[in-house]
Amino acid sequence: MFAFAAAVMLGVQAFGDGNGAAKSQAPAPSMQVGAADLRAVWNDPSFQKSFVAGYGVNPEVEPRISTDDMALLELVRQLMPDELPAAEALLRGSIKDDTSAVLDLTLGGVQYQEDRADDALANYRRAVEKYPNFRRAYRSIGLICVRKGMIDEAIAAFNRMIELGGADAYSYGLLGFCHSQKQDYQPAEAAYRNALLLQPSNVEWRLGLTRTVFKQGKFEDAASLLDVLIQTFPEKADFWLLQAHTYLGLKEPQKAAVNLEALDAIGKSSVDSLYTLGDIYLSESLLDLAMQAYARALAKDPAQSPVRIIRSTEGLAARGGMDQARALITKVKASSGSTISDADRRKLLKLEARLSMAGGAGDEATARVLQEVIELDPLDGEALILLGQYHNRGGRPDQAILFYERAARIESFAANAKVKMAQVYVAQGRFGEALPLLRDAQALRPREDVARYIEQVERASKGKK
16 A cells, blocks of 8 residues: 555656657757757656656655545545546545645646646645655656746755755756756756766766756867767767867867768758858868868758858958859859849859959959949949959059949948048059048048058158158
């Protein structure tokens, strides 16, 4: 009979998925802790068994059960699990202020099986009001509070349970989860380590510990923990990705690149992971590999906004990879087709023009590209300035001035355009016309380099006189 009492004191079958599923599955991990991590815990058969089962009657942490209360529990047993409403009615009619807190706990278990977590929680709390050292009641309170997102209440309940000597792997693990939700990673780490010590094969605890040490910048610990996870679950993309970021934290970009390439090899790479891979190659000046990674990111989602690929192309150009940047722009234009917006098309065209000019090209193709931008948006100040630069480099200063003047009428480009005009005049020795433009530009947007340039032009002007 006491064996039954230990089982019926909680009266809950499982925190399962509602359909009796009992299969334990590793979660799809991510950088953030979420509900997916908890589902694997609720569906773990060992957890379900421990949640239903009791610890036996311990007079220091368990209320005494009278003969009458035990007889009532036997009646309840005969009604469960098929007649839960009748079991609840029997318990409700029997529970009084002087009856055992075990009855309140059992009523809470029945109500939880009826998917009434709030009512169950109220009875669990009433149980600890009757018997403040009721260890299993604190555990039930903690578990339901986790499910309901009541993190502070869950932490308090688990802490009290542990103080009463009732620590187990699940309570430690869920306590770690709660502290992680509060971004309090030191106690989260301690709790997860205790959970993993008690259940070394539990994936959720190892993953939770990995996240907490990662968040604290303990990248060596994170990398070591992830070695085990990757060996056990080589198909899990998030494990490879998280370890790649730990290697970046350890300043080991080549190891990170190996992980990201492995991720792509198993068909689990994403647009973001491929861009990260390209950025790693770019930082290592491996320009061909960087371009190939960016191209794979583009192929993964041809309809993506070109903003990121433009940034990547600019990075290649800045590292001297003009050929790679042009090749990438060609791929962008081929993949975007007619779906690209006018705004994004302008960005691509301007980048193409800058690459052409940076490569020393001065042919009419550059002008045609920029002219297309102006036709799309006559007030595109950047394109107007680029056209001015194109004509100035081509030995057509008067045409350059015309485009700079148009750009100067656009408020956000006025300062830069006036400096460009002044440079044309300085090259022609027309210092008197250059100085007012430079002073206007400095008034609009003060810059140290422009201030020094003004001083140089003033000296040149005086020397000319």
